[in-house]
Amino acid sequence: xxxxxxxxxxxxxxxxxxxxxxxxxxxxxxxxxxIVSAHLDGRPLLxxxxxxxxxxxxxxxxxxxxxxxxxxxxxEGTQDRDAVAFVEAAERLGAEIHADAGxxxxxxxxxxxxxxxxxxxxxxxxxxxxxxxxxxxxxxxxEERLNDxxxxxxxxRRRVERAFSATVYAPDVPYARPLGGDEETVPRLDRAALAxxxxxxxxxxxxxxxxxxxxxxxxxxxxxxxxxxAWKADGPLPIREPLPDTAAPxxxxxxxxxxxxxxxxxxxxxxxxxxxxxxxxxxxxxxxxGGLFDSRLQRLLREERGYTYGIGAGFDxxxxxxxxxxxxxxxxxxxxxxxxxxxxxxxxIGTVPISSEELAEARDFLxxxxxLRFEVAAQVVGAISGLVVxxxxxxxxxxxxxxxxxxxxxxxxxxxxxxVRPDEASIVIVGDASAVVPQLDVAGVGPIEVVAEAPAPAVx
Amino acid sequence: MPGxxxxxxxxxxxxxxxxxxxxVIVAPxxxxxxxxxxxxYDVGSKHEPPGRTGFAHLFEHFMFQGSAHVGxxxxxxxxxxxxxxxxxxxxxxxxxxFETLPSNQLDxxxxxxxxxxxxxxxxLSQENLDxxxxxxxxxxxxxxxxxxxxxxxxxxxxxxxxxxxxxxHTPIGSMADLDAASPDDVQQFFRDWYAPNNCVISVVxxxxxxxxHGSVERWFGRIPANPGLRRFESPTLPDHLGxxxxxxxPDTVPLVRIHVGFRTPPFGSAAxxxxxxxxxxxxxxxxxxxxxxxxxxxxxxxxxxxxxxPMVSGASVCAGWVxxxxxxxxxEAEAAFMAELERMAAxxxxxxxxxxxxxxxxxxxxxxxxxxxxxxxxLSQYATLFDRPELVNEQLPRYLAVDxxxxxxxxxxxxxxxxxxxxxxxxxxxxxxxxEALGADxxxxxEAVA
Numbered sequence: 057x058x059x060x061x062x063x064x065x066x067x068x069x070x071x072x073x074x075x076x077x078x079x080x081x082x083x084x085x086x087x088x089x090x091i092v093s094a095h096l097d098g099r100p101l102l103x104x105x106x107x108x109x110x111x112x113x114x115x116x117x118x119x120x121x122x123x124x125x126x127x128x129x130x131x132e133g134t135q136d137r138d139a140v141a142f143v144e145a146a147e148r149l150g151a152e153i154h155a156d157a158g159x160x161x162x163x164x165x166x167x168x169x170x171x172x173x174x175x176x177x178x179x180x181x182x183x184x185x186x187x188x189x190x191x192x193x194x195x196x197x198x199e200e201r202l203n204d205x206x207x208x209x210x211x212x213r214r215r216v217e218r219a220f221s222a223t224v225y226a227p228d229v230p231y232a233r234p235l236g237g238d239e240e241t242v243p244r245l246d247r248a249a250l251a252x253x254x255x256x257x258x259x260x261x262x263x264x265x266x267x268x269x270x271x272x273x274x275x276x277x278x279x280x281x282x283x284x285x286a287w288k289a290d291g292p293l294p295i296r297e298p299l300p301d302t303a304a305p306x307x308x309x310x311x312x313x314x315x316x317x318x319x320x321x322x323x324x325x326x327x328x329x330x331x332x333x334x335x336x337x338x339x340x341x342x343x344x345x346g347g348l349f350d351s352r353l354q355r356l357l358r359e360e361r362g363y364t365y366g367i368g369a370g371f372d373x374x375x376x377x378x379x380x381x382x383x384x385x386x387x388x389x390x391x392x393x394x395x396x397x398x399x400x401x402x403x404x405i406g407t408v409p410i411s412s413e414e415l416a417e418a419r420d421f422l423x424x425x426x427x428l429r430f431e432v433a434a435q436v437v438g439a440i441s442g443l444v445v446x447x448x449x450x451x452x453x454x455x456x457x458x459x460x461x462x463x464x465x466x467x468x469x470x471x472x473x474x475x476v477r478p479d480e481a482s483i484v485i486v487g488d489a490s491a492v493v494p495q496l497d498v499a500g501v502g503p504i505e506v507v508a509e510a511p512a513p514a515v516x
Numbered sequence: 517m518p519g520x521x522x523x524x525x526x527x528x529x530x531x532x533x534x535x536x537x538x539x540v541i542v543a544p545x546x547x548x549x550x551x552x553x554x555x556x557y558d559v560g561s562k563h564e565p566p567g568r569t570g571f572a573h574l575f576e577h578f579m580f581q582g583s584a585h586v587g588x589x590x591x592x593x594x595x596x597x598x599x600x601x602x603x604x605x606x607x608x609x610x611x612x613x614f615e616t617l618p619s620n621q622l623d624x625x626x627x628x629x630x631x632x633x634x635x636x637x638x639x640l641s642q643e644n645l646d647x648x649x650x651x652x653x654x655x656x657x658x659x660x661x662x663x664x665x666x667x668x669x670x671x672x673x674x675x676x677x678x679x680x681x682x683x684x685h686t687p688i689g690s691m692a693d694l695d696a697a698s699p700d701d702v703q704q705f706f707r708d709w710y711a712p713n714n715c716v717i718s719v720v721x722x723x724x725x726x727x728x729h730g731s732v733e734r735w736f737g738r739i740p741a742n743p744g745l746r747r748f749e750s751p752t753l754p755d756h757l758g759x760x761x762x763x764x765x766p767d768t769v770p771l772v773r774i775h776v777g778f779r780t781p782p783f784g785s786a787a788x789x790x791x792x793x794x795x796x797x798x799x800x801x802x803x804x805x806x807x808x809x810x811x812x813x814x815x816x817x818x819x820x821x822x823x824x825x826p827m828v829s830g831a832s833v834c835a836g837w838v839x840x841x842x843x844x845x846x847x848e849a850e851a852a853f854m855a856e857l858e859r860m861a862a863x864x865x866x867x868x869x870x871x872x873x874x875x876x877x878x879x880x881x882x883x884x885x886x887x888x889x890x891x892x893x894x895l896s897q898y899a900t901l902f903d904r905p906e907l908v909n910e911q912l913p914r915y916l917a918v919d920x921x922x923x924x925x926x927x928x929x930x931x932x933x934x935x936x937x938x939x940x941x942x943x944x945x946x947x948x949x950x951x952e953a954l955g956a957d958x959x960x961x962x963e964a965v966a
Contacts, residue, residue: 059738060634060738062738063584063627063630063631063635063735064584064585066585066627067623068623068624069618069623070620071620072618073620074549075548075549097547098525098547099547099886100521100524100882100886101879101883139802144803144868144872147801147803147872147875147876148868148871148872148875149875150875150876150879152801152879167883168879169523169878169879170523171521171523196812196815199815200811200818203771203841203842204818206771206842207770207771207818207839209770211663211664212662212663270523313768316662317662318654318657318658318662348592349592349593349596350589350593350596358651359588359589362646362647362651362654364651364654364658365652365654365655365657365658365659366658385654385657385658385662386654387653387654387657416597417593417596417597420598421596421597423599424598424599424617424621425599425601426599427548427549427550428601428616430548431547431550431886431887431888432883432886
């Protein structure tokens with residue numbers, strides 16, 4: 057046997073190379089459109105996002121899903137060409153151009169090789185400013201959304217997410233409902249509703265275009281001006297009101313799936329908005345609790361107990377308070393013990409001191425992976441878009457690593473004590489009620505509401 | 517149309533082989549202060565003997581359970597505490613392990629990989645075996661059993677390769693086989709396959725080329741080779757199935773979904789390249805043929821898909837599906853799906869379709885080659901499977917050289933009724949007569965060999 061004793065000596069780290077989030081600059085077109093650009097050496101696949109203020113959070117509740125359906129309908133034909141001609145024009149450029157709705161904004165995205173940036177931005181402008189919203193395409197996409205709701209109800213992971221949002225938020229809170237609308241509201245969405253929604257959000261003074269990648273020798277103001285310069289503002293600027301984020305009382309809800317091999321479990325409550333003073337402490341606390349591969353939850357439920365393939369926990373930061381959730385799928389037979397173990401860790405994160413090893417690993421992880429998060433243009437655009445959506449200062453990303461590095465174990469534990477509230481945490485399960493209810497009774501989680509659902513409808 | 521994109525990067529790399537057989541590839545790239553380490557072991561589910569299915573994947577889990585100088589769960593903790601990410605995957609042809617780290621942490625990553633290559637067995641315990649067996653069973657429940665249509669992959673693969681063929685079972689394997697696994701079995705698997713002469717390591721990123729070669733030599737150079745390493749022999753297999761295989765699966769699904777698979781020439785062949793371009797034209801987005809025809813024009817489908825699975829030993833697979841709208845006759849949707857495949861075989865694609873497919877493939881290559889983790893994986897892949905890491909720069913030109921005639925010929929050779937498996941998922945509790953009309957025989961699982 058060769059001598060392998062040298063392996064006993066664990067190597068240390070070398071001198072780290074400096075890293076800085078790519079610098080970016082702001083400009084404004086005469087019509088009020090803000091342009092933010094970041095030049096990235098050697099990144100010829102460019103990314104661009106046009107962020108329009110006014111997401112699904114501010115749409116009329118009776119028309120829930122209208123912003124999401126609008127986003128999907130934007131590439132389905134413009135005043136200049138039909139849906140197929142539009143997508144083919146994008147494909148000839150090697151470009152992917154589409155739009156997505158979020159709670160706060162509607163975002164149009166393009167990824168394109170740098171040599172085709174100008175025509176790709178022209179197509180993006182055509183899609184956003186001059187969509188045709190043809191009735192026959194809107195009708196088709198509406199039917200597809202209704203079919204997707206059927207599919208989502210059958211998929212345990214999607215079913216549990218919908219039930220979780222509806223459980224933790226008060227019923228009239230937008231975050232309580234599916235972003236794409238539900239069985240009641242989606243049938244009401246037609247071309248006219250989409251056109252109204254489109255008119256309401258189309259204001260260049262509230263829009264930002266973020267572009268990143270290798271921009272050398274590209275006259276970006278000229279290219280953007282040619283595409284978006286004719287876009288005109290109209291009327292007074294609307295006032296931006298924060299969305300309500302009222303919590304509902306704690307509940308235990310079990311959606312029955314007789315015979316399910318696993319229980320999909322969500323445990324949590326209304327969490328936090330993005331703009332909070334202790335954001336960095338919450339980030340470190342979250343990865344210790346349920347973000348790292350060897351987080352407290354993973355160590356106990358996966359590596360010790362073998363209950364699950366994986367368990368995670370974290371905050372979904374939105375403009376108003378998004379949800380805090382533990383997410384896992386566990387074997388049916390151990391659902392009760394798995395929930396007890398999880399609740400135990402939620403209690404411990406605020407009460408048991410963070411060890412120096414835990415703090416060092418979480419801190420060094422978040423600091424070390426920071427450059428890995430911004431390797432390609434689309435990631436850089438995504439990060440800058442986050443600053444725009446949450447109205448954060450330009451140096452927010454430069455502050456991130458020093459702020460994380462400065463945290464103490466006490467500050468991290470305090471964030472857990474303040475923001476993780478196991479006694480208020482609802483428990484939502486999609487699983488086999490006959491097997492799981494007796495386990496929950498043993499675990500003593502309180503009264504259980506069992507939701508019986510018809511099996512998937514017969515087809516043909 | 518313009519010519520090839522001048523911005524597509526050329527990956528510059530150097531390679532050498534250590535005395536113990538380890539193949540080392542280093543590609544410096546200073547764009548970001550990060551480094552990707554990627555190891556391909558030439559062992560996958562195809563190497564598993566009968567009664568031992570799922571072992572390659574179970575073994576992958578052990579590689580994170582510690583080694584002589586790394587404690588249980590410490591591997592991940594060290595990588596994350598060094599500011600990195602890591603993972604591993606198991607496939608038919610190989611198992612890969614990879615981490616991406618700040619570039620000043622290169623040595624810690626190499627040390628972790630070397631320690632488990634050299635000393636894994638010193639940490640293997642019955643307790644770890646029992647624990648990871650449960651984790652893997654939960655992985656199977658989560659990824660396959662508790663997911664609508666979740667068994668399609670196992671069923672299609674079993675239909676496309678006959679019982680006894682190394683590709684007949686998928687990497688997740690049989691839970692009964694895993695239950696039968698003993699620590700001795702797992703140790704033997706390690707001794708058989710985990711050795712420097714059955715491995716390629718690629719290092720890509722912000723490193724000095726000579727220094728990186730030196731570091732790999734320092735950490736791996738003294739790990740002994742396995743002198744008795746066996747070479748995998750591909751059994752011969754006919755080019756085609758010989759007869760269509762059909763299966764109907766009642767499942768808790770709201771919409772009928774028809775999965776279709778074909779046996780194809782292997783990954784690495786010109787025909788396989790042509791089928792990948794064909795897949796782009798058939799289902800590579802909202803401008804593709806299947807989407808245009810079935811989703812948009814005829815409104816038969818909720819969604820469609822078509823893709824290839826790269827496999828090298830004698831044959832490979834391409835497959836797709838159509839999810840049928842609620843009020844539509846599944847037979848009509850299946851006929852329309854097959855008609856689009858047959859049209860690919862009957863007539864050449866247009867110049868414009870081909871140009872659009874090429875442009876999209878070129879963009880996706882730009883995206884892939886911009887990530888050190890992906891470049892490292894491809895270098896290891898091409899070296900392991902084809903002894904040709906140069907393919908990292910040659911694959912795109914190969915796709916761009918695929919012409920309409922090549923696509924038509926490849927499709928004509930593959931998209932044949934006697935070469936396909938059709939697995940149809942129908943809502944459980946639906947009208948039994950409908951299930952019968954779709955071709956179901958008795959309620960048993962069809963062992964899908966023609």
